[in-house]
Amino acid sequence: MQDVYVVSGGVSKFAKARPDVTFQAMVKEAYDYALQDIGMTFKQGVELVDGTVASYFSDHFLRQLKAGSMVHDYLGMAPKHNKRIEGGGATGGLCFQAAWESVASGRFDVCLAFGWETMSRVNTWKGNEFIALASDVNFDYPVGGFYSGYYAMMVTRHMKEYGTTVDQMALVSVKNHNNAYHNPYAQKRMKIKIEDVRNSEMVAWPLTMLDICTMSDGAAVMLFVNEKGLNKLEKALGGARLKPSKVTGVGGGMDAMRMSDRPHGKVPLLSHEKASDYKNLKYPGVHSFRSGRMASKAAYEMAGITDPLNQIDFIELHDAYTSSEIQTYEDMGLCKYGEGGGFVKSGAPFMPNLDYGYKFPKQGLIPVNPSGGLIACGHPVGATGLMQGVFAHWQLQGTIAHHFGDPALQIKNAKRGVIHSHAGTGTYVTVSILEKGF
Amino acid sequence: MADKFRLPETDDGTILFNVPFPKDLKELKNMKPIIIKQPYQIDYIHSYAQDSPFFAGLANGKLLSTKCPECGYTYGTPRLHCMYCGSECDWFELPSEGFVHCFTVCHFGSEEFLPETPFTLILVEWPKVDTLFLARLVNIDPADANLDWIGMKVKAQFKRNSKFKPTDVYFVPA
Numbered sequence: 001m002q003d004v005y006v007v008s009g010g011v012s013k014f015a016k017a018r019p020d021v022t023f024q025a026m027v028k029e030a031y032d033y034a035l036q037d038i039g040m041t042f043k044q045g046v047e048l049v050d051g052t053v054a055s056y057f058s059d060h061f062l063r064q065l066k067a068g069s070m071v072h073d074y075l076g077m078a079p080k081h082n083k084r085i086e087g088g089g090a091t092g093g094l095c096f097q098a099a100w101e102s103v104a105s106g107r108f109d110v111c112l113a114f115g116w117e118t119m120s121r122v123n124t125w126k127g128n129e130f131i132a133l134a135s136d137v138n139f140d141y142p143v144g145g146f147y148s149g150y151y152a153m154m155v156t157r158h159m160k161e162y163g164t165t166v167d168q169m170a171l172v173s174v175k176n177h178n179n180a181y182h183n184p185y186a187q188k189r190m191k192i193k194i195e196d197v198r199n200s201e202m203v204a205w206p207l208t209m210l211d212i213c214t215m216s217d218g219a220a221v222m223l224f225v226n227e228k229g230l231n232k233l234e235k236a237l238g239g240a241r242l243k244p245s246k247v248t249g250v251g252g253g254m255d256a257m258r259m260s261d262r263p264h265g266k267v268p269l270l271s272h273e274k275a276s277d278y279k280n281l282k283y284p285g286v287h288s289f290r291s292g293r294m295a296s297k298a299a300y301e302m303a304g305i306t307d308p309l310n311q312i313d314f315i316e317l318h319d320a321y322t323s324s325e326i327q328t329y330e331d332m333g334l335c336k337y338g339e340g341g342g343f344v345k346s347g348a349p350f351m352p353n354l355d356y357g358y359k360f361p362k363q364g365l366i367p368v369n370p371s372g373g374l375i376a377c378g379h380p381v382g383a384t385g386l387m388q389g390v391f392a393h394w395q396l397q398g399t400i401a402h403h404f405g406d407p408a409l410q411i412k413n414a415k416r417g418v419i420h421s422h423a424g425t426g427t428y429v430t431v432s433i434l435e436k437g438f
Numbered sequence: 439m440a441d442k443f444r445l446p447e448t449d450d451g452t453i454l455f456n457v458p459f460p461k462d463l464k465e466l467k468n469m470k471p472i473i474i475k476q477p478y479q480i481d482y483i484h485s486y487a488q489d490s491p492f493f494a495g496l497a498n499g500k501l502l503s504t505k506c507p508e509c510g511y512t513y514g515t516p517r518l519h520c521m522y523c524g525s526e527c528d529w530f531e532l533p534s535e536g537f538v539h540c541f542t543v544c545h546f547g548s549e550e551f552l553p554e555t556p557f558t559l560i561l562v563e564w565p566k567v568d569t570l571f572l573a574r575l576v577n578i579d580p581a582d583a584n585l586d587w588i589g590m591k592v593k594a595q596f597k598r599n600s601k602f603k604p605t606d607v608y609f610v611p612a
């Protein structure tokens with residue numbers, strides 16, 4: 001297995017609707033940015049990229065099959081290899097790992113991962129219908145298929161098991177929207193307070209509009225290389241030294257599509273946990289994501305992480321819902337199962353340097369979603385996981401100020417970041433670890 | 439002279455009445471996107487296949503699920519093959535009374551269900567049944583949503599006119 005590096009990335013500004021571009025041209029915006037960031041021309045891209053991996057979730061949104069190959073040829077990549085990755089909300093994270101695989105295996109020296117979603121082509125409620133089709137159409141969808149409803153059911157159980165509160169969930173929204181205030185790529189840049197979240201319209205009890213990410217149009221790309229690919233690129237760029245990030249861990253997991261099928265068994269333990277921590281816990285039930293735990297466990301083991309809280313500098317995780325961010329703290333072992341609500345209340349996942357209007361005892365211990373996450377950046381499904389990868393890459397390069405035009409969200413001396421991508425009530429989760437590679 | 443042949447005009451689909459067009463083609467790059475409506479409708483010939491007995495059960499006032507004869511795992515939502523040992527499961531009738539495992543009240547929803555909002559979704563649990571069942575809870579005020587609903591005893595009722603959908607069964611507070 002070969003070492004794999006990320007050398008560049010680009011993100012289109014996420015927006016409610018981009019009727020001015022087709023999906024191909026929207027991906028090209030992100031690709032052009034990634035090229036110019038390392039001084040590469042379109043022609044050099046055509047010469048040096050060995051193959052591409054496409055990330056997009058729903059064929060319904062475009063009513064266009066084989067859309068991945070259309071982007072591939074728009075970027076000048078025909079007749080090279082291309083394939084499409086699809087896995088619901090985790091499509092981007094799965095695509096990241098598919099690109100990693102194609103380079104780690106030596107099949108490609110240079111692989112382009114590109115992703116997008118154009119969700120504005122139908123109205124919001126039709127879009128929700130398409131997304132809900134990612135639930136069992138015999139038993140689940142017809143009962144009232146609605147993803148916000150599914151996650152709301154999961155969190156009412158979390159609240160019942162552990163005493164998690166709506167104000168704790170609202171704090172996640174406060175954190176992510178306030179962070180995004182400093183991120184020009186984000187769709188929703190707002191300074192808000194707990195009461196704003198609770199006073200916004202109820203969607204699925206207890207989740208309000210501001211507890212839930214929005215649908216977006218957007219694209220993101222990442223360029224992956226092995227040592228040989230890195231040398232080829234640096235040579236083609238006249239001996240320039242690139243600032244790569246190294247992929248040091250990948251993990252994945254899944255769980256039964258029907259929430260009703262989730263078992264009540266034992267917790268797969270991370271290396272810093274003990275079986276006695278969870279003596280009476282029936283796991284995962286519907287309150288936790290077993291897939292998130294499995295993905296974290298595999299990625300941590302590969303990267304040699306035994307103490308996530310102290311060995312990770314920041315996390316970009318899939319906060320489609322404020323509730324799922326809290327549930328994910330626990331899956332990732334940032335705190336024990338049941339302590340997620342208290343973890344956000346302690347201030348640990350907030351940025352250390354920003355003023356959110358609240359006093360926290362442990363502010364900035366491990367910033368989670370410094371970019372603003374899905375809740376504030378938007379969630380153009382196929383782009384989302386790659387967007388996290390691009391932001392993580394920029395954090396590790398120390399170039400956030402350059403890319404955002406604002407230094408506020410740069411994590412000081414970031415050496416290791418984690419990205420986490422999540423699909424359909426936890427049916428797929430990927431966790432990937434990036435480290436400063438220069 | 440006969441009129442020039444023209445296709446008959448209809449007003450279904452999309453009509454774009456007017457598009458401004460520049461004299462200078464270079465100006466086309468400043469053009470606003472043309473956005474049209476494209477209706478799309480499909481009738482699927484959907485088969486419930488091996489899940490069919492469940493729907494036949496609902497039509498006969500019975501809530502059915504499956505149990506693994508090999509390992510004894512008991513499903514609250516049927517699946518013909520056991521997730522744990524791969525054996526073919528047997529059908530059995532669930533008790534009509536169960537308990538709310540978790541719930542939500544949907545104030546919005548997918549387009550198909552928007553007219554039914556607000557509606558309450560629950561996962562139902564039964565003692566000695568290993569998994570759960572997704573259903574609607576009715577005859578309860580959605581405005582009263584609170585965590586004490588969890589654990590509430592609920593009872594299955596059936597639609598008289600079966601639609602052959604999982605909503606042929608619904609639950610009410612017992």
Ligand SMILES: [Zn+2]
Pocket residue numbers: 506507508509510511520521522523524525
């Ligand atoms: Zn079995």
